Amino acid sequence: MSRSEASRSQASRSQASVTVRVPAKVNVQLAVGAARPDGFHDLANVFLAVGLYDEVTVTPAEELRVTCTGPDAGQVPLDRTNLAARAALALAARHGRSPDVHIHIAKDIPVAGGMAGGSADGAAALVACDALWGTDASRAELLDICAELGSDVPFSLVGGAALGTGRGELLTPLEVGGTFHWVFAMAHRGLSTPAVFREFDRLGEGTEIPEPVASRPLLDALAKGDPDALAAAVSNDLQPAALSLFPELSATLAAGRAAGALAALVSGSGPTTAFLARDAASAAGVAEALRTSGTCRTVRTAQAPAPGATVRG
Ligand code: C5P
Numbered sequence: 001m002s003r004s005e006a007s008r009s010q011a012s013r014s015q016a017s018v019t020v021r022v023p024a025k026v027n028v029q030l031a032v033g034a035a036r037p038d039g040f041h042d043l044a045n046v047f048l049a050v051g052l053y054d055e056v057t058v059t060p061a062e063e064l065r066v067t068c069t070g071p072d073a074g075q076v077p078l079d080r081t082n083l084a085a086r087a088a089l090a091l092a093a094r095h096g097r098s099p100d101v102h103i104h105i106a107k108d109i110p111v112a113g114g115m116a117g118g119s120a121d122g123a124a125a126l127v128a129c130d131a132l133w134g135t136d137a138s139r140a141e142l143l144d145i146c147a148e149l150g151s152d153v154p155f156s157l158v159g160g161a162a163l164g165t166g167r168g169e170l171l172t173p174l175e176v177g178g179t180f181h182w183v184f185a186m187a188h189r190g191l192s193t194p195a196v197f198r199e200f201d202r203l204g205e206g207t208e209i210p211e212p213v214a215s216r217p218l219l220d221a222l223a224k225g226d227p228d229a230l231a232a233a234v235s236n237d238l239q240p241a242a243l244s245l246f247p248e249l250s251a252t253l254a255a256g257r258a259a260g261a262l263a264a265l266v267s268g269s270g271p272t273t274a275f276l277a278r279d280a281a282s283a284a285g286v287a288e289a290l291r292t293s294g295t296c297r298t299v300r301t302a303q304a305p306a307p308g309a310t311v312r313g
Pocket residue numbers: 039040041042043149150151152166167168193194195197
């Protein structure tokens with residue numbers, strides 16, 4: 001069966017609707033260069049997909065519309081600024097067809113949290129519409145549309161682990177030699193990614209910002225599946241900017257470290273904080289300590305790596 005036949009048969013099996021599951025991410029290294037003329041920053045961005053998922057379902061409809069359920073649903077835009085709607089519009093425009101689908105997002109990834117939840121929904125909607133419509137877009141075309149939608153969207157499509165260069169959209173897959181156990185603490189409010197990059201620029205004014213380069217020890221630690229080595233190598237150049245805008249995050253990081261986390265860092269542009277644990281039992285202990293610390297809104301545990309956007313069978 002060809003890919004398009006498989007996509008179409010998938011769509012008909014599920015009563016002309018397609019559901020795609022898509023993971024969140026944590027950046028185990030985020031090296032940020034100086035601002036470019038286009039306002040973006042060159043990155044050496046080591047993405048790791050983690051097992052917290054949104055599920056996006058697309059169904060033929062009279063017109064394009066977006067609905068969302070989940071704990072943070074109230075914060076999700078339901079208009080055409082939603083990356084899931086933009087993904088449907090982009091694929092439809094390229095293939096000269098109507099974008100009229102109902103996109104439902106069952107949201108479990110925190111909103112405005114630095115875990116690429118919006119990007120995940122964009123990648124998921126793209127894969128779902130491709131399957132529903134039988135457009136049979138190539139992987140290269142899907143990745144191209146993802147890069148147009150946002151810097152983190154291509155990684156949501158591929159999952160696993162990857163080095164993102166350029167503004168983060170040029171991906172090189174990375175080997176991961178084991179399972180990593182993570183704890184995530186969600187904050188009481190969100191942070192805007194552009195605001196965090198602006199703060200990075202402000203804090204770096206007058207200093208020489210080095211070219212971003214991936215850390216060899218970090219890539220080796222991922223390849224070996226070694227949590228101690230990974231903990232020693234994680235870094236996030238956006239962390240000082242996120243802490244400058246959201247100083248209370250220091251208390252969350254300290255609470256996780258005190259509970260035995262091997263590493264504690266801000267996830268991407270934040271404000272979600274990420275804690276690497278040695279094993280599942282240790283992760284459960286760190287999670288419990290964070291829950292009772294009073295320094296965060298909710299706490300989740302998740303394993304990595306996780307697969308990218310996948311049609312549910
Ligand atoms: O690509 P995306 O739309 O996700 O980026 C959101 C914002 O984050 C950009 O408008 C920019 O302010 C900032 N950004 C950046 N450099 C990157 C990625 C994002 O400055 N490499």
